[in-house]
Structures are given as structure tokens and as C-alpha cells.
Amino acid sequence: xxxxLIVDDEESICWGLSRLLSGEGHTVRVASSAEEALEKVxxxxxxxxxxxxxxxxxxxxxxMGKFRDLAGPVPIVVITAFGSLNTAVAALGEGAFDYLPxxxxxxxxxxxxxxALVSAEVVHATVAAGDNVPETSPAEEELFxxxxxxxxxxxRIALVAPSDTAVLICGESGTGKELVxxxxxxxxxxxxxxxxxxxxxxxxxxxxxxxxxxxxxxxxTGATSARQGLLELANGATVFFDEAGDIPLSxxxxxxxVLEQQEVTAVGDTRPRRTRFRVVAASNxxxxxxCTEGRFRQDLFFRLAVFEIQLPPLRERREEIPQLAERFxxxxxxxxxxxxxxxxxxxxxxxxxxxxxxxxxxxxAVEHGALMARGRAIAPEHLxxxxxxxxxxxxxxxxxxxTAAAAWAQDQLGSGRPQDDLYQRFLEITEPGLFQAVIxxxxxxxxxxxVLLGIHRATLRKKLSGEADSQ
Numbered sequence: 001x002x003x004x005l006i007v008d009d010e011e012s013i014c015w016g017l018s019r020l021l022s023g024e025g026h027t028v029r030v031a032s033s034a035e036e037a038l039e040k041v042x043x044x045x046x047x048x049x050x051x052x053x054x055x056x057x058x059x060x061x062x063x064m065g066k067f068r069d070l071a072g073p074v075p076i077v078v079i080t081a082f083g084s085l086n087t088a089v090a091a092l093g094e095g096a097f098d099y100l101p102x103x104x105x106x107x108x109x110x111x112x113x114x115x116a117l118v119s120a121e122v123v124h125a126t127v128a129a130g131d132n133v134p135e136t137s138p139a140e141e142e143l144f145x146x147x148x149x150x151x152x153x154x155x156r157i158a159l160v161a162p163s164d165t166a167v168l169i170c171g172e173s174g175t176g177k178e179l180v181x182x183x184x185x186x187x188x189x190x191x192x193x194x195x196x197x198x199x200x201x202x203x204x205x206x207x208x209x210x211x212x213x214x215x216x217x218x219x220x221t222g223a224t225s226a227r228q229g230l231l232e233l234a235n236g237a238t239v240f241f242d243e244a245g246d247i248p249l250s251x252x253x254x255x256x257x258v259l260e261q262q263e264v265t266a267v268g269d270t271r272p273r274r275t276r277f278r279v280v281a282a283s284n285x286x287x288x289x290x291c292t293e294g295r296f297r298q299d300l301f302f303r304l305a306v307f308e309i310q311l312p313p314l315r316e317r318r319e320e321i322p323q324l325a326e327r328f329x330x331x332x333x334x335x336x337x338x339x340x341x342x343x344x345x346x347x348x349x350x351x352x353x354x355x356x357x358x359x360x361x362x363x364x365a366v367e368h369g370a371l372m373a374r375g376r377a378i379a380p381e382h383l384x385x386x387x388x389x390x391x392x393x394x395x396x397x398x399x400x401x402x403t404a405a406a407a408w409a410q411d412q413l414g415s416g417r418p419q420d421d422l423y424q425r426f427l428e429i430t431e432p433g434l435f436q437a438v439i440x441x442x443x444x445x446x447x448x449x450x451v452l453l454g455i456h457r458a459t460l461r462k463k464l465s466g467e468a469d470s471q
Contacts, residue, residue: 001025002117005046007037007063008079009055017050020106021113032056034063041070048116050100052079064096073151075116079104095148097155118158118187144327147320149312153180160307161187166259168244168304169282171311174358177282178242180309184280185238193237196277198230200246208251210267213258219268231264234277244304245285245296249406252297259303279304294407314355314362321351324359328366340370341377349380356387431463 004026006017014030021028029044031037034055049067053060064076075097097116100109145151160167161184169177178197185195200208210219214229231239241247247255258264259279263272281304290296314321325342333339342350346369355361365383372382405426412422435449442448446464450457 001027002047003027003045004029004048004050004113005037005040005044006030006050007032007034007055007060008050008052009033010052013052013079016106017109020110034058034060034066038063038066038070041067046071046074048074048113049076050079050113051076051096054081068095073145075151075155077112077116095151097151115155115158118161144324145317145320147312147317149317150320153309153311156307156309157183157187160184160309162189164189164278166279166304166306167281167309168287168307169280169309169311170287171282171284172313172356172358173284174355174360175311175313176359177284177311178240180311181238181240181280181282185240185278188238188278190236190238190278194234195238195240196230196234197240197242199242200244200248200251208248209254212251213254213264214266216266216268219266226266229264229266231258231277232266232273232275235275236277238278238280241279241281241304243283243285244281245283245287245290247296247300248402249295249297249410252300253410256297256300256303259300281305314358318351321362322347324362325350325366328363329370332367332370340373340375342369343377343379346378346380346383349383353386361387435460435464 001024004021006014006028008014008030009032014032018028018030029040029046031040032055034051035057037049037051049071051060051063051067055063060078067074067076076095078096078099079102080099081102098112100112145153157180167181167184169180171177181197182195185191198212210227210229212229212231214227214232217224217226258275261272262274262276264275265272287296287301287305291298291301322342325347326339329339329342350362350365357364366378368384369378369382373379408426408429409422412425435453438449438452439446442452446460447457450460453460
């Protein structure tokens with residue numbers, strides 16, 4: 001159960017909320033002014049603050065920053081009069097979790113407070129201060145943030161976690177998308193089951209369908225026994241599609257059918273099998289743009305992106321870089337050692353960089369500096385050189401070729417034309433570009449080009465002659 005501090009000068013509101021929350025097992029303290037509430041914070045150690053905007057003395061908006069200083073990044077639910085919604089919007093901009101417009105009923109208040117308490121659990125699980133770190137894996141500590149942008153992330157995690165809604169997590173590489181996925185799963189109804197990560201870019205392109213959907217014995221060469229796929233094994237769990245933009249077009253149609261019908265058909269089988277799992281996907285690409293350019297199916301995008309969470313890049317939350325760096329140093333240090341010290345000029349250098357690799361790059365830079373300093377204070381020269389990237393990395397040419405080939409095949413198969421010469425037509429389209437590139441690289445030496453292509457010189461001459469005849 002949680003510690004809740006209610007700050008309101010209306011006794012009826014304090015009484016109603018206290019009775020509601022105490023009945024649920026929470027410890028509730030009340031205060032009629034911001035000054036009184038701030039005095040109670042050290043002893044109350046609130047996990048949540050319910051704060052009225054209009055108070056005698058200091059108003060709620062002015063007090064928010066002081067509550068942050070004393071209580072840390074706990075969620076604050078703002079209470080506002082009906083005519084002060086603009087004030088509530090301003091409060092949200094300052095990092096308030098949500099607001100309750102007066103008059104409100106207790107059911108409405110209970111729903112908002114419950115979401116805020118789930119958010120508090122996320123914060124406590126990932127942003128605990130000092131040496132009293134909760135029992136989470138070291139990587140989970142990276143999901144940190146008291147900035148409005150990260151508080152909005154925590155709020156959206158709290159909002160969507162209890163449901164079975166599909167979630168798409170968007171953000172640049174290194175921003176912590178998998179950490180958000182794990183937080184959603186940890187606070188979901190499926191938390192007793194595992195989170196099943198699926199990185200399609202790491203799977204063999206020829207076996208990706210078998211890995212996802214399974215196969216029966218004899219389905220293809222080497223299938224000496226039947227095998228369940230990841231999506232069938234994930235029944236009752238949460239599936240995390242890491243870098244969903246890498247899902248091959250040839251797999252997207254079948255995956256959409258699985259998500260829509262909640263059943264999977266193994267390769268080589270005709271009998272569908274029921275499987276129920278929650279989907280959380282992540283991408284560092286703009287999937288809307290991928291849809292527009294034909295590299296991602298729009299219907300699958302809409303199925304995955306029912307609820308979106310956008311992670312901000314580190315350069316947009318520079319104020320949190322010093323705290324993140326200190327956390328990484330505490331984690332890096334041995335249990336019987338004090339963490340290395342960052343010089344002021346080193347902190348300034350960390351805050352000055354753009355961090356295209358985001359939190360992951362910052363963590364690596366801090367650990368590099370700690371190693372180079374060898375127990376001394378970490379100076380700027382101990383840091384690795386800054387990274388400069390003009391644009392996010394794109395897929396390698398092999399992946400692009402596979403994606404383009406799959407898209408072309410789908411287009412041909414849906415055209416209604418006879419398909420008995422699909423492979424030959426594919427070669428006729430792709431071979432000229434291949435031959436020309438190789439011949440150009442050899443300075444026009446066709447004998448050498450034939451060697452590079454791995455075909456006989458006469459075969460190359462014949463194919464080139466056929467191209468000339470067709471022109």
C-alpha cells in the first residue's frame with residue numbers, strides 16, 4: 001500500500017478522499033495549506049500528492065517545485081475548479097500527473113489516483129535515489145526521469161499497463177524502448193508470465209516464419225521434428241517485437257492474421273492453434289513513413305499502434321544528464337568502493353554533447369571515463385571522443401534488397417496475372433543492374449566481371465547480348 005498526501009482547504013474533499021483511500025489500505029495524511037503539507041513531507045514520505053491549486057497562502061502551482069525538491073519525482077494529481085482548466089493544463093506542463101476538475105465524484109478520483117499510483121511504482125522501480133536501490137536489474141535503472149517529458153512517459157505506462165491494449169514504443173536507438181516494454185509488462189495482468197522478446201533482425205531470413213509460427217515435421221529440408229513457434233509458446237504472456245520495422249513484408253501478412261484471429265498456423269500445417277498474448281512493439285524508424293513508402297503494411301501498423309509511447313532523445317532532456325551519469329557511476333563501482341567523482345567541467349562536457357546514441361551512449365561514455373580515470377576524479381579528457389551522426393543509421397543493403405524483393409513479389413501475386421514465370425521475370429528485372437555495376441567496377445573487363453559474378457564468360461556475354469536484343 002502507498003502513502004498519500006492530500007492538500008486541500010475544503011474539509012469535505014479531504015474527508016471523502018481520505019475515507020476512500022484509507023478503505024483501500026493506503027496511509028493518508030491531509031493538510032489544509034501548501035506550507036503545512038511541505039512540513040509533513042519528510043515524515044509522510046508520500047508516494048502520491050493530491051494538490052489543490054487554490055490554497056490559502058502559497059498556491060498549488062507555486063508549491064509543485066518545492067514538493068519535487070522534498071519528495072522527488074512522485075506523481076502529483078492537481079485539483080482545480082471547473083473554471084480553471086487552463087491552470088490545470090499549465091500544471092500538466094509543469095509535470096503534474098493529471099488533474100481532477102471540481103466537482104468530481106469519487107469513482108473518477110479513484111481511477112486517476114490508481115493510475116498515478118501505478119506510475120509511482122514505475123518510478124520507484126526505476127528511479128530510486130541514493131544507495132537504496134530497489135531489486136531491479138541494473139539495466140532497469142536507466143529508465144529515469146523527473147523532466148516533464150519523462151513524467152509523461154511514466155504516466156502513459158501507468159495508463160496502458162493494466163489493459164491488454166497493443167502498444168507501439170517509438171524513439172531513437174538507445175532511448176530505453178525495451179525498458180519501457182518491461183515496465184509495461186511488469187505492471188500488467190500478465191506479469192506472472194514471461195515477457196517474450198522477438199528481435200526479427202537477429203533471426204535468419206530463411207527461418208523467420210518457422211521461428212515465429214513453428215513448423216511440422218518435414219515442412220522443409222532439415223525439419224526432422226515438429227517445433228512450436230515463439231508466438232504459440234507465448235500464450236498468456238507478452239510478446240515484445242523489438243525493431244518492428246525489420247519485420248519482412250512476407251511475414252507481415254501472416255503476423256497480422258495471427259493478431260486478428262488470435263491463432264497461429266505452423267509452417268507446413270493447415271490446422272490453426274489458439275494463442276492469446278499481448279503485443280508490445282518498438283521501432284526507431286518512422287513507421288508511418290515506412291507505410292507511405294511501401295515498406296510496412298498500413299493495416300499491421302494500425303494493429304500494433306493502438307496506443308503509442310514516444311520516448312524523448314537525451315538531447316531534449318539535458319537537465320537529467322548529471323543525475324544519469326551519477327547513477328551509472330554508482331552502478332559501475334564495486335560494492336565496497338565509493339563511485340568515482342565527476343569534475344564540474346566533465347559534467348559540463350557531458351551536458352554539451354548531443355548523444356546520438358542517447359542514454360546507452362552516455363552510459364558507455366561514463367564507464368569509459370571511470371576506467372580511464374583509474375580511481376581519480378573523472379576529467380573531460382577521460383571521456384571518449386563525441387559521436388557525430390548526420391542521420392540515423394539505415395538498414396543494410398541486403399535487408400533493403402530482401403524487403404524490395406518481397407514487396408515486388410506481393411505486388412505481382414496480387415495483380416491477377418499468371419505466375420508460372422515469377423522467378424524468371426525477377427531475374428530479368430534485377431540482372432541488368434547487377435551486371436552493369438560489376439562491369440563498371442572492373443573498368444569494362446568482362447572476363448574479370450564474369451569471375452566476380454561466378455558465371456562463365458560465355459554466359460555473361462549471352463545475357464548481355466540478350467539485353468541488347470531486347471532494347
